[in-house]
Amino acid sequence: MNTMTPPGSAPADTATNHVPITPSVLYFGTPVVLLSTENEDGSVNLAPISSAWALGQVIVLGLGVEGQTASNLRARPEVVISLPAPAQWPAVERLAPLTGRTPVPASKRGGFRFERDKFAAAALRPEPSELVRPPRVAECPLQMEARAARVQTDVSGEFLIVEAHVLKVHADPRIVVPGSQHIDPSAWSPLIYNFRHYYGLGPELGHSFRSQTPDRAVHA
Template sequence: MILDADDLDAAQTYKILISTIVPRAIGWISTLSKDGIPNLAPFSFFTVVGRKPPVLSITIQHKSDGVTLKDTYVNIHDTGEFVANLVTLPLAERMHKTAFEHLPEVDEFEAASLEKAPSVVVRPPRVALAPVAMECKLEREFTVGDFGDHVVWGRVVRFHLRDDIYNPANSHVDTAALAPVGRLAAEYTLVENVFTTPLEPTILQERQGTRMHRLDGRPADWSAVGQKNWSPSGSVLEK
């Protein structure tokens, strides 16, 4: 099937993008408001865009009403600082809770029962249990598209790497020990398979046509995108 992107509305395009550009890394972004209130929220329009200096990119949509700016963007715009934390399986449920649309005065660390750890250069705290965290200073910001999605680039000024995953002798991070959680459409995936090519033909044949294995016990064809509380803004509304 061939679809003309100009014929699709924003929700249709969004569904296709988030369902096919997978898995996406989750930028679990911690910030501080001008008044010093901590904020923590996950973003999967997140990637690295530069290596020297190291630069990360986050695309931040509006809240589910399509108008209100998200606290993460407001805080980065106002203070010029943030921290990108890595999400692992033990942290996944609490990460999901930080996607709820809390009021600006709510500390999401406290709402999700997460311990803070101090940063070195920037003011926003880190997620204490995250094996990787990157302190960032705002490098640039701009808007993209008809709805004015905000893109922020942050220059990494400090890396926090758990001692058991990093070998300073060769700058090697033991990625296979991380088991990070990634984003699919409106669901998550645990990255736990590692391989190099070529694979044995028997392995390819055994896996041909197989579906992803669900860890949550739901039916194999269940999709969060098809649920009534799904929002094209990517927000999760707390009930």
């Protein structure tokens, strides 16, 4: 008898299968976003983060307290939050070992290097925003111009929690339900960072009773 559990499935009897563990990180499946912020000299910093979630028109961001993005948002609140698609994970990974800070912060020495032009380093193209100074990432299907309304350290003092109010959303028309203001969840998948590995979403399992997305069959 095969007792193996298929990947992504929970054991049949979860009550008897738990073991205590101590993970080094708790990235249990969160979207990757690329943050564009303005440096003191007017140039642009582009950084990937993997702690972001939305509450209404507010995006909550978690970033390292020593990074250039944290420094920029403390002084200049405008930011663009661009969401890459799963296939764009190599560009995200090209950004991952880069920092816009010089000298490189102590916590990043040895694994990171300073890079002034991160767009070029990641082979991405800046696209002008309409309401804020930092540019959007042209290749990303979903982009949000925003302003950081609250910036504060977390309880550990190691991270910065940013509450950014979204001012304008830009979407690739291929991921929008035709004739509506809704993102089509069957056409759009965020890039997910799951315990330091990149994933996209799987097939739809169902939808919430609160969903307002029009019936996609009408637009098929």
